[in-house]
Every structure is written in structure tokens, then in C-alpha cells.
Amino acid sequence: MSITKPSLPKGTRDFSPQEMVKRNYIFDTIKTVFKKYGYAEIQTPSMENLQTLTGKYGDEGDKLIFKVLNSGDYLKEAERRKTKDQSFEYNAKNLLTLISEKALRYDLTVPFARYVVMHQSEISFPFKRFQVQPVWRADRPQKGRYREFYQCDADVVGSPSLLNEAEFILIYHEALTNLGLKDFNIKINNRKILSGIAEIIGKPELIVDMTVAIDKLDKIGFEGVTKELIERGFTNEDIQKLEPVIMLKGSNDEKLESLKNVLANSEIGLKGVAEIERVFDYVAKLTSSISHLTSSIELDITLARGLNYYTGCIFEVKTNEVAMGSIGGGGRYDDLTGMFGLKDLTGVGISFGADRIYDVLEELNLFPASAAQGTKVLISNFDEAAELYALPILQQLRTANISAELYPSSAKLKKQMSYADDKNIPFVILIGGDEIESGLLTLKNMHSGNQQKLDITTIITQLKQA
Amino acid sequence: MSITKPSLPKGTRDFSPQEMVKRNYIFDTIKTVFKKYGYAEIQTPSMENLQTLTGKYGDEGDKLIFKVLNSGDYLKEAERRKTKDQSFEYNAKNLLTLISEKALRYDLTVPFARYVVMHQSEISFPFKRFQVQPVWRADRPQKGRYREFYQCDADVVGSPSLLNEAEFILIYHEALTNLGLKDFNIKINNRKILSGIAEIIGKPELIVDMTVAIDKLDKIGFEGVTKELIERGFTNEDIQKLEPVIMLKGSNDEKLESLKNVLANSEIGLKGVAEIERVFDYVAKLTSSISHLTSSIELDITLARGLNYYTGCIFEVKTNEVAMGSIGGGGRYDDLTGMFGLKDLTGVGISFGADRIYDVLEELNLFPASAAQGTKVLISNFDEAAELYALPILQQLRTANISAELYPSSAKLKKQMSYADDKNIPFVILIGGDEIESGLLTLKNMHSGNQQKLDITTIITQLKQA
Numbered sequence: 001m002s003i004t005k006p007s008l009p010k011g012t013r014d015f016s017p018q019e020m021v022k023r024n025y026i027f028d029t030i031k032t033v034f035k036k037y038g039y040a041e042i043q044t045p046s047m048e049n050l051q052t053l054t055g056k057y058g059d060e061g062d063k064l065i066f067k068v069l070n071s072g073d074y075l076k077e078a079e080r081r082k083t084k085d086q087s088f089e090y091n092a093k094n095l096l097t098l099i100s101e102k103a104l105r106y107d108l109t110v111p112f113a114r115y116v117v118m119h120q121s122e123i124s125f126p127f128k129r130f131q132v133q134p135v136w137r138a139d140r141p142q143k144g145r146y147r148e149f150y151q152c153d154a155d156v157v158g159s160p161s162l163l164n165e166a167e168f169i170l171i172y173h174e175a176l177t178n179l180g181l182k183d184f185n186i187k188i189n190n191r192k193i194l195s196g197i198a199e200i201i202g203k204p205e206l207i208v209d210m211t212v213a214i215d216k217l218d219k220i221g222f223e224g225v226t227k228e229l230i231e232r233g234f235t236n237e238d239i240q241k242l243e244p245v246i247m248l249k250g251s252n253d254e255k256l257e258s259l260k261n262v263l264a265n266s267e268i269g270l271k272g273v274a275e276i277e278r279v280f281d282y283v284a285k286l287t288s289s290i291s292h293l294t295s296s297i298e299l300d301i302t303l304a305r306g307l308n309y310y311t312g313c314i315f316e317v318k319t320n321e322v323a324m325g326s327i328g329g330g331g332r333y334d335d336l337t338g339m340f341g342l343k344d345l346t347g348v349g350i351s352f353g354a355d356r357i358y359d360v361l362e363e364l365n366l367f368p369a370s371a372a373q374g375t376k377v378l379i380s381n382f383d384e385a386a387e388l389y390a391l392p393i394l395q396q397l398r399t400a401n402i403s404a405e406l407y408p409s410s411a412k413l414k415k416q417m418s419y420a421d422d423k424n425i426p427f428v429i430l431i432g433g434d435e436i437e438s439g440l441l442t443l444k445n446m447h448s449g450n451q452q453k454l455d456i457t458t459i460i461t462q463l464k465q466a
Numbered sequence: 467m468s469i470t471k472p473s474l475p476k477g478t479r480d481f482s483p484q485e486m487v488k489r490n491y492i493f494d495t496i497k498t499v500f501k502k503y504g505y506a507e508i509q510t511p512s513m514e515n516l517q518t519l520t521g522k523y524g525d526e527g528d529k530l531i532f533k534v535l536n537s538g539d540y541l542k543e544a545e546r547r548k549t550k551d552q553s554f555e556y557n558a559k560n561l562l563t564l565i566s567e568k569a570l571r572y573d574l575t576v577p578f579a580r581y582v583v584m585h586q587s588e589i590s591f592p593f594k595r596f597q598v599q600p601v602w603r604a605d606r607p608q609k610g611r612y613r614e615f616y617q618c619d620a621d622v623v624g625s626p627s628l629l630n631e632a633e634f635i636l637i638y639h640e641a642l643t644n645l646g647l648k649d650f651n652i653k654i655n656n657r658k659i660l661s662g663i664a665e666i667i668g669k670p671e672l673i674v675d676m677t678v679a680i681d682k683l684d685k686i687g688f689e690g691v692t693k694e695l696i697e698r699g700f701t702n703e704d705i706q707k708l709e710p711v712i713m714l715k716g717s718n719d720e721k722l723e724s725l726k727n728v729l730a731n732s733e734i735g736l737k738g739v740a741e742i743e744r745v746f747d748y749v750a751k752l753t754s755s756i757s758h759l760t761s762s763i764e765l766d767i768t769l770a771r772g773l774n775y776y777t778g779c780i781f782e783v784k785t786n787e788v789a790m791g792s793i794g795g796g797g798r799y800d801d802l803t804g805m806f807g808l809k810d811l812t813g814v815g816i817s818f819g820a821d822r823i824y825d826v827l828e829e830l831n832l833f834p835a836s837a838a839q840g841t842k843v844l845i846s847n848f849d850e851a852a853e854l855y856a857l858p859i860l861q862q863l864r865t866a867n868i869s870a871e872l873y874p875s876s877a878k879l880k881k882q883m884s885y886a887d888d889k890n891i892p893f894v895i896l897i898g899g900d901e902i903e904s905g906l907l908t909l910k911n912m913h914s915g916n917q918q919k920l921d922i923t924t925i926i927t928q929l930k931q932a
Contacts, residue, residue, distance in 0.1 A: 006580040006806045009513050009568045014581055016588070017506030017595065024507070036864050038841040038871035040483030040889070041490070045614050046512065046570075046600060047475050047532075066513075067535040069566060071604025100535060102475050104512075114472040115480055122482070124888035126874060129483065134512060138537025148511050161874035163853075170861075285857040340472045375504040387629075391751040395636075398502050405504035408592060408627035422590035423506070 011139070011147030017374065018424075022358065022367050023150075026179065027132055030152055030352055033175040034130040037167055039154045042129050044111040047102045054103075056110045056339065064138045066104040066147075104136040108153045109336070109349070116157055117340040125158030125345075144355065153330075155349030157337070162275060165313045165332065166282030168350045169297060172317055172328060179357065180366035183320040184327075186296055189303035190276050191310050191331070193259065196269015197301075200262065201241045206233055211304035214246050218302070222247065245301060252280065252299045259301075275312060309333040315350060322360050327353045374403060377427040377463055378420045381407040386431045393429070393441070393456055400460045420446055427463060477605070477613030483840065484890075488833050489616075489824065492645065493598055496618055496818055499641040500596040503633055505620045508595045510577040513568045520569075522576045522805060530604045532570040532613075570602040574619045575802070575815070582623055583806040591624030591811075610821065619796075621815030623803070628741060631779045631798065632748030634816045635763060638783055638794060645823065646832035649786040650793075652762055655769035656742050657776050657797070659725065662735015663767075666728065667707045672699055677770035680712050684768070688713065711767060718746065718765045725767075741778060775799040781816060788826050793819045840869060843893040843929055844886045847873040852897045859895070859907070859922055866926045886912055893929060 008014065015023060031041070053065055081098065105111055108131045116127065132152045139145055154171065156164050172186050198207040209232035213225050220228070225246065226239055234242075245262055248255045256273055263269030276299060283297065305314045312332030319327055330350030337345045361367050377397060379390045390406050397404035405425075407416045420428050430442040430451075440453040443462070454462070474480065481489060497507070519531055547564065571577055574597045582593065598618045605611055620637065622630050638652050664673040675698035679691050686694075691712065692705055700708075711728055714721045722739055729735030742765060749763065771780045778798030785793055796816030803811045827833050843863060845856045856872050863870035871891075873882045886894050896908040896917075906919040909928065920928070 006518060006583050007515060008511060008584070009515055012511035012513055014511070014585065015509040016585070017508055020507040020509060035840060036867065036869045038869060040840045041486040042483055043481040043486060045474060045478035045480070046602070047478055047614065049473060049475055052472060064537065066537060068570070069533040069535060071530065071532060104534070117472050118474070119480065119482070124885050126885075128871075136512070148513065156874075159874040163872065163874045282857065285854065286861045288858055374501060374506045378504075388751065391748065392754055395752045401502070403502045403504060405594075406629065408622075408625045408629045419590050419592075 009147070011141030011145075013146060013148070021374065022361070023354070025367065026354055026357055026361070027150075027152065029178050030175045030354075031130065031132065033171050033178065034154050036174075037128075037154075037171055039128045039130040039156075042112075042115065042131055043133060044105070044108075044115055044131070046105055046134070048105060048111055048114065050101055050103045052114050053106055053110060057106060061106065065106050066136045066138055067100040068102040068104065070099050070101055105133070106137060107135050108133060108151045108351075109155070110339075112153070112155060113336045114340055116345070117337050117342045120342060126156050126164075127158055128154070128156045130154040144359070146355070150354050152352040152354050153349055155347055157345050157347035160346050162278045162313075163282050164348050165275075165279045166286060168315065168330065168348065169279070169283055170286060172315070172350065173296065175352070176317070176319075176327075179361060180364070180368075181319055181321065181360070184296060185298050185318050185320065187298050187300040187303050187316045187318070188276065188279065188313060189300055190272035190313050192268045192272030192275065192312065193263070193301065194272075194304065196263045196266035196272055197242070197245055199266045199269065201234075201238045203234065203238060209233065210242075214242075214302045215304040217246060248301050252297065255299050255301070272312075279313060305329055305331060309336060311335075313348070319360055322363050324356055324360055325353075327356045327360065329353075373424060373426065375405050375423060375425045376403045376466075377405075377429060378416070378423075378425045379404065379406045379429045380413065380416050380431060381410045382413075382432050383410050385433075385436065386410075389436050390429075390431055393431075396456060397460065397463070400464065402460065402463050426466070429459065475613070477607030477611075479612060479614070487840065488827070489820070491833065492820055492823055492827070493616075493618065495644050496641045496820075497596065497598065499637050499644065500620050502640075503594075503620075503637055505594045505596040505622075508578075508581065508597055509599060510571070510574075510581055510597070512571055512600070514571055514577055514580065516567055516569045518580050519572055519576060523572060527572065531572050532602045532604055533566040534568040534570065536565050536567055571599070572603060573601050574599060574617045574817075575621070576805075578619070578621060579802045580806055582811070583803050583808045586808060592622050592630075593624055594620070594622045596620040610825070612821070616820050618818040618820050619815055621813055623811050623813035626812050628744045628779075629748050630814050631741075631745045632752060634781065634796065634814065635745070635749055636752060638781070638816065639762065641818070642783070642785075642793075645827060646830070646834075647785055647787065647826070650762060651764050651784050651786065653764050653766040653769050653782045653784070654742065654745065654779060655766055656738035656779050658734045658738030658741065658778065659729070659767065660738075660770065662729045662732035662738055663708070663711055665732045665735065667700075667704045669700065669704060675699065676708075680708075680768045681770040683712060714767050718763065721765050721767070738778075745779060771795055771797060775802060777801075779814070785826055788829050790822055790826055791819075793822045793826065795819075839890060839892065841871050841889055841891045842869045842932075843871075843895060844882070844889075844891045845870065845872045845895045846879065846882050846897060847876045848879075848898050849876050851899075851902065852876075855902050856895075856897050859897075862922060863926065863929070866930065868926065868929050892932065895925065 047068055050067065054062055112129065112131065116123065130153065132150060134148050134150050136148050138147060141147055169186055176184055194211055195207060198204045198210050213228040213232060216228065217225050229239055248258055256277060259273050260270065263273060303314060303316055305316060310331040311334040314331035315329055316326045317328035328351060332346065332348035334346045335343065336347050379394055381387050387406065387410065394404055394406045407419065417428065426446050428444045428446060430444060435441050440455055441459060442451050443454050443459050444451045513534055516533065520528055578595065578597065582589065596619060598616060600614050600616050602614050604613060607613055635652055642650055660677055661673060664670045664676055669676065679694040679698060682694065683691050695705055714724055722743060725739050726736065729739060769780060769782055771782060776797040777800040780797035781795055782792045783794035794817060798812065798814035800812045801809065802813050845860055847853050853872065853876065860870055860872045873885065883894065892912050894910045894912060896910060901907050906921055907925060908917050909920050909925050910917045
């Protein structure tokens with residue numbers, strides 16, 4: 001074996017024990033809420049057949065898919081082709097089509113669609129599933145953007161009811177509240193409203209250009225949006241019609257009333273408004289006896305998101321406590337499984353941005369102390385006699401379900417103490433000659449520095465309460 | 467988008483909600499025990515640099531590593547080489563070295579060694595970590611062998627104390643007992659004992675051949691082992707010396723006494739015996755006040771495992787309740803991080819075979835009912851009035867931390883009931899005209915078929931107890 005100086009592929013990360021505990025805290029909190037609303041977990045393989053993924057994410061997306069080399073004698077087929085076919089050009093591109101048939105998952109949505117189609121006979125619809133797994137993208141790595149990252153999705157397929165949309169709003173609200181966030185907006189819009197607006201101004205064919213431009217209102221202001229709209233083929237007259245819609249102000253109810261006027265002649269537009277009203281109505285009914293959360297829900301006409309497959313409501317979540325992009329998003333798609341031959345199965349789903357939520361909680365100092373603690377108590381190791389005395393005590397602590405360690409050698413006490421500090425272990429039991437003689441052990445609280453002499457039963461009681 | 471008939475790469479699997487709940491039950495049970503013994507979780511990226519993995523698993527292993535194609539313009543470099551260098555042979559092999567620099571993790575041990583070396587300045591040794599992540603191997607798929615599967619490992623590096631070995635025996639015992647297994651053997655041996663035996667018969671250079679042969683005693687009996695030993699260069703005289711060692715019978719103590727006699731002239735052999743004795747001693751002290759588990763620990767001289775990097779104690783776990791290969795194994799390695807330039811760091815670790823444990827629990831029917839349950843109660847949906855009435859009740863149930871769903875449309879009752887059945891939902895609340903009028907809801911127990919009319923407070927109390 002030659003010695004290799006170790007490094008990581010760019011855009012990938014190790015997670016230390018401290019980071020894992022915090023990440024698990026986020027995932028567990030979100031999963032608990034998913035389950036409470038009837039969503040069940042599935043997992044799909046990291047590798048999919050290349051043809052399952054290709055063509056689903058646009059040309060740019062296709063380039064970012066990580067391909068996996070065929071295993072074993074992947075060269076044989078290429079050489080066989082060359083031998084048989086003189087005209088076969090022996091260049092890299094031709095070889096690659098022969099040597100790679102698999103690729104790493106690019107998102108959780110396409111594998112989920114593949115799952116639903118493959119398992120349709122076993123599934124009882126509506127199918128409510130959640131999935132928390134890594135995905136891989138060959139994006140240029142930069143701050144906050146990785147080549148391997150976790151997605152955290154919940155989707156329901158086979159139910160057109162807008163109750164699902166309402167429940168997703170509640171899921172966002174409950175999960176983020178449980179994570180300690182206090183001020184966040186759940187933005188909602190509807191693809192049909194956007195279609196209606198494009199229809200009203202007489203440019204239905206420019207809907208994508210329109211939404212791409214108005215999506216930037218936050219960043220570039222109305223003047224910037226106007227400039228972009230003109231570049232994209234809209235006239236000043238169009239923009240005059242658009243202005244009152246884009247600049248819509250007031251409460252959600254006021255916005256809906258305005259939209260009904262603006263969209264009075266667009267069937268699809270009015271359908272979008274009615275869907276939003278229905279969702280708001282469900283949310284109000286669901287929460288009537290409990291708490292007020294409607295203040296954080298905002299109808300935002302400029303919200304567009306990836307329009308490629310959304311067909312109804314769309315969501316986006318932002319925190320107001322930290323400057324950060326969206327920490328969640330989703331929407332309804334009327335035909336996701338069509339790409340695999342199963343038509344007319346409607347779905348709606350949401351996603352949590354776990355990496356961003358991690359950064360938000362870190363910045364706001366919202367991780368609970370319990371999310372930083374592994375081992376609860378370390379028993380020091382002075383010498384062989386003390387180690388011998390400690391062994392049954394160690395196992396007594398564990399039998400009481402207390403996470404415990406005995407330092408495995410009689411190193412200097414300072415070293416043992418700094419081990420406890422580094423591992424964030426809150427208590428140390430010191431056992432020396434006095435302790436062995438009296439049976440009273442010294443319990444040291446590592447935060448306060450306090451020491452008490454106690455018997456093991458009292459120590460167990462104290463540790464279980466601490 | 468063209469329509470693709472969906473399929474999975476061979477050797478990979480989807481996990482359904484029912485399977486996920488059971489898999490999580492196994493992983494959670496094992497992780498809880500790891501934590502209780504002071505082990506903390508880490509994760510490493512799925513992709514490692516190819517040079518991190520190559521040469522660590524032998525020639526056969528290298529062939530089974532899944533390589534990932536470079537992203538972006540991986541063809542450019544190849545074409546640049548061709549243009550610059552006329553002698554560059556434009557064949558598949560040359561291209562591949564240019565187009566693949568990353569590979570999928572083959573096990574958790576080498577990435578762990580890489581992690582320890584890269585993070586050595588942040589780590590407080592001894593470093594006790596566990597890791598539960600998928601690995602990928604381009605093995606020929608067959609029953610029970612997959613190309614993507616989870617490994618579940620715990621290792622400690624930086625501590626030579628045999629307390630660690632003893633604690634791993636306890637971890638195996640506690641985790642498997644918590645999973646409901648009653649009759650299993652934790653086999654232990656020591657690499658130094660095997661070295662001592664090879665030394666005694668005067669063939670230290672044939673140690674690998676010797677261990678490969680005697681490892682098969684279970685399967686081919688002593689006659690078969692004799693035949694193989696002769697083929698591998700041992701004489702009849704050697705085998706006469708080996709026989710009493712291989713066929714060692716009796717209690718662990720009796721075996722140790724015999725070994726001390728046989729290995730009286732081998733320093734390394736006696737060291738191995740002393741290590742085993744020390745481990746047994748630790749186990750006895752740790753468990754003296756609690757329970758008897760020593761009956762399931764067996765010193766097995768024929769146990770060899772992969773000898774490539776183990777240097778001290780080795781472990782293997784087998785269940786006696788089902789015919790199945792080993793469900794766990796591990797051992798001590800004195801120089802794992804040396805391959806990455808960090809010398810003299812000793813480690814010891816164990817692994818649980820999660821897929822096999824799954825099959826064992828399934829066959830013995832040991833999954834608890836709780837490990838099959840997601841949603842606890844479904845509210846039926848008769849019509850719009852009933853749906854409206856149900857909404858606040860739905861949210862009341864969830865506020866009481868009861869996982870609840872409202873069927874999202876007024877489908878036929880039979881369909882709603884079979885939805886509950888398929889999802890293994892144990893209770894259904896039926897709300898019709900009578901229920902709305904009286905405020906008493908019908909709670910149906912799906913197992914017994916019993917129905918009761920109760921108010922929502924009583925239902926919540928009953929569901930929380932059920």
C-alpha cells in the first residue's frame with residue numbers, strides 16, 4: 001500500500017459528531033411532523049438507470065448528473081465494437097455511451113415518480129410518502145452549495161383535494177415552529193393565476209418570460225422588472241396592465257378580491273383564485289380551535305418557482321430572522337408519473353432545505369443543549385484498582401439507560417478532563433482511594449465545577465433528572 | 467420527454483413504508499446501544515477520491531469499486547491530450563484514467579481512517595465513533611447480496627485497552643437481546659494465537675493458508691481441512707501437531723488452559739491467550755452485578771475472518787435460531803491509519819449485518835407491532851358537511867401527538883376502509899349525520915371490528931393508551 005495524503009472530492013463534506021447530532025435533530029423534528037400528518041417513509045437506491053434520469057431536468061440539469069461507470073469489463077464492449085465495426089469512431093463520447101448506464105440520483109422527485117409507477121399495484125392511493133436522502137449534482141461548488149446534499153421531501157399522489165395543500169402549510173408551520181423559528185413567511189401562489197394574468201394581457205405564449213421577470217421584483221424593483229419585460233417582448237401597454245397585479249398590496253383577502261376583478265375574463269385565472277381561497281378556508285377550519293398561524297401565510301403573485309411541472313398551488317418559505325434564501329418550497333403537479341407511462345395521477349409536495357435551516361438555527365443559536373450531548377457521564381480512571389472498582393458501576397449506569405464511559409486507561413487526570421470537555425460530557429465521576437473505601441463517589445458537574453460525594457444510587461437519580 | 471418504462475439497476479432495491487419502519491427499528495435499536503456506550507455518529511461523503519480507495523481492498527476489491535465519471539467537460543482533457551501528444555493511445559483504458567477521479571464508498575472503514583487522519587487535530591482521542599451509511603460494491607447480485615447495502619459500524623481508535631473489546635461483546639449482547647434474539651453465539655479469537663500456532667508447527671509463512679483452511683472446519687469437517695492443508699503445503703506431521711488445537715473442546719477456560727500448554731514456546735501465542743483472558747475478565751467484572759451473558763461467548767480457534775489488517779482479537783456473531791451466515795463481526799487492527807500517513811494508531815471495531823438481521827427478525831416474527839404502524843387513526847369522509855365537521859377534530863388529534871389523517875375525498879366507505887387496512891391504521895373515526903348531531907363519534911377498532919360512540923376527549927385518551 002502506498003501512502004496517500006487524504007483529501008475529499010470538492011463539494012463534499014464530512015459530518016463530525018457535533019454536526020451529526022444537530023443534523024439529526026433537524027431531520028427528526030421534520031420527520032415527526034410528517035408522520036403526524038400520515039406520511040410514511042420510503043427510500044430509493046442512490047443509483048438509477050441513466051434513462052430514468054436523462055431528459056427530466058432540462059439540458060442544463062442533464063449535464064449536472066453524475067454518471068457511474070459500468071463495473072467489471074466495461075472496456076470489453078467498447079473493444080468488441082471497434083473490432084466488429086470499422087466505422088465506429090473510437091472517441092471519448094462514443095465510448096462513454098457504452099461504459100455508463102447508471103447515474104446518481106439528482107433529486108428525490110423523479111425517483112419517487114419511478115417508484116410510484118413500478119409499485120402502483122402494491123400502493124393504496126392516495127399515497128403519502130416522505131423521503132430524506134442525499135442527492136448529487138455536479139454544480140460548481142460554492143458557499144452553501146454542495147455536490148452531495150440531503151433533500152427532505154413529502155409528497156402525496158392520487159388526491160386532487162386541496163386539503164393536502166392546506167396540510168402542507170400546517171406541516172411547514174409546525175415543523176419550523178418546533179425547530180424554534182418565530183418569524184417566517186409561507187408564501188403561496190397558483191400557477192393558474194399566472195396563466196390567467198398572461199392570458200388577460202394577451203400574451204399567453206410569453207408566460208415563462210413574464211414569470212421569470214416578475215419573480216425578480218424583490219431583488220431589482222419594479223423599474224428593473226419593467227426593463228426586463230420590455231427586453232423579453234412586452235410592450236409598455238402590457239406593462240401598464242401588469243403593474244396593478246404585480247404591485248398588489250394589502251391582506252390576502254384584499255389581494256384575492258383585486259385578482260377576481262383583474263381576472264374576471266380568465267376562466268383559468270379565476271380557477272386559480274378559487275383554489276387559493278379553498279386552501280385558506282381549509283387552513284382556517286383546521287386551526288380554528290388551536291392557534292393563529294394565518295399571519296405568516298402570504299399570497300405572493302410574484303412567486304413563480306420552477307414552472308416546468310407545477311400546475312396548481314406553489315409554495316415557498318422564507319425566514320425573516322436571518323438573511324437567507326428560501327428554506328422550503330413545493331407545489332402541485334398534475335402529471336408527474338406521465339413520463340413513466342402512468343397518466344392522470346396528480347400530486348403535490350413540499351421540500352425542506354435542511355442545509356439552510358441548519359445555518360439559520362446555528363446563527364440564531366436555536367439548537368437545544370440536548371442536541372449537543374452524547375455521553376452523559378465519564379468515569380475517571382486513576383489506576384488498576386480504581387478501574388476494577390469502576391467496572392460494575394459503569395454497567396449499572398448503562399442499565400439505568402444513562403450513556404456512560406470509563407476512560408480506558410489511567411492517563412493524567414488533566415487529559416481525562418479535557419476528553420470530557422471536548423466531548424461535551426456534562427458529568428464526571430471521580431474514583432480514588434477515599435471513594436473506594438467509603439463507597440461515596442465524587443460527582444463533578446463540568447459546567448459549574450461543583451463536586452459532591454454521593455453513593456451510586458443517588459448519582460443515578462441525579463443524572464436521570466439532570 | 468419520451469416515455470421510459472421504469473426499472474432499477476440490478477442489485478439495488480426500493481424500500482417501501484413497511485420495510486422502512488422495520489429497517490429503522492433495527493438501526494435505531496443498535497444506535498441507541500452504541501450511544502449508551504459513548505459512541506458518537508459521524509457521516510462521510512458517498513464519493514471519495516479514487517486514490518483514497520484504490521489499493522485498500524486487494525486486487526479483487528479494486529475491481530468491485532464503482533467509479534464515478536468526472537462532471538462537466540470530461541472529454542476536453544482527453545482530446546487535449548490527443549492533440550498535444552501523438553503517441554497518446556486513444557483507447558478506452560487511457561481515457562478512463564482521465565475521466566474518472568472519484569468512486570463510491572466500498573466500506574465504512576477506509577473512509578473512517580481517512581476521516582481520522584484529516585481531522586486528527588480536532589479529534590480528542592480515544593475517538594469512539596459509529597457510522598450507519600450505504601456502501602456500493604459491483605459484486606454479482608444474488609439472493610441476499612446487493613450492490614447497495616447499509617453498513618452499521620462502531621470503532622474506537624487511539625486506545626489499546628482491552629476494555630474496548632469487552633464492551634463490544636456487551637454491545638453485541640445488548641443490541642441483539644433488545645432486538646428479541648435469544649440464542650446467539652459471540653465467537654472470539656485472537657490473531658496472535660493463530661500466529662503462535664503457525665510458529666509452533668514451524669510454518670509461520672503459511673499462516674494465511676492455515677487459517678483459510680481451518681476456517682472451513684464447520685463446513686467440510688476435519689477430513690476436508692486435512693486435505694486442504696496438504697494441498698496448501700503442510701505435512702502429515704504438521705497436521706498431527708495442529709489436530710489437538712483445531713479440535714479443541716470444552717469450556718472457554720479449558721480451551722485457554724490447553725492453548726497455554728500448546729503455545730508454551732510461542733511468545734506471541736501466549737500474548738494472544740493473555741489478551742483473550744483479559745477480555746473475559748473485563749466482561750465478567752462488568753456483568754457481575756447484572757446478568758449472565760457469558761454463556762453466549764465462545765472462544766473459537768478456527769475463527770479467522772479477513773486477516774489482512776486484524777492484529778489482535780477478532781469477533782463473529784451467529785444466531786442459532788435461523789440458518790444464516792454471520793450477523794456481525796470485527797476485530798482489532800494496529801495500524802489502519804498508516805495507509806494515510808498517521809502511524810501507530812490502534813483501533814478496534816465491530817459491524818452489524820443489518821440485512822441479515824432483518825431476515826432473521828422477519829423469519830422469527832420478532833418485529834414488534836409498533837414497528838409496523840404509522841398513522842394511528844383515519845377519519846372517514848362521507849360528504850362535505852362531515853369533512854367540515856372533521857377538520858378541527860383532525861387537528862385536535864394531532865395536537866395531542868396522535869398521528870392522524872382525514873381521507874381527502876368522500877370516496878366509497880369500502881375504499882376508505884381498505885385504505886386504512888393497507889396502511890395498517892388500527893383505528894377509524896366514522897362521522898355521519900348522527901355523529902354530527904350528537905357530538906359522539908364512532909370509533910372503530912380495525913382489528914377487533916368493535917365500534918363505540920364516544921366524545922373526542924375520550925377518543926384521544928383511548929388512542930393515547932392504545
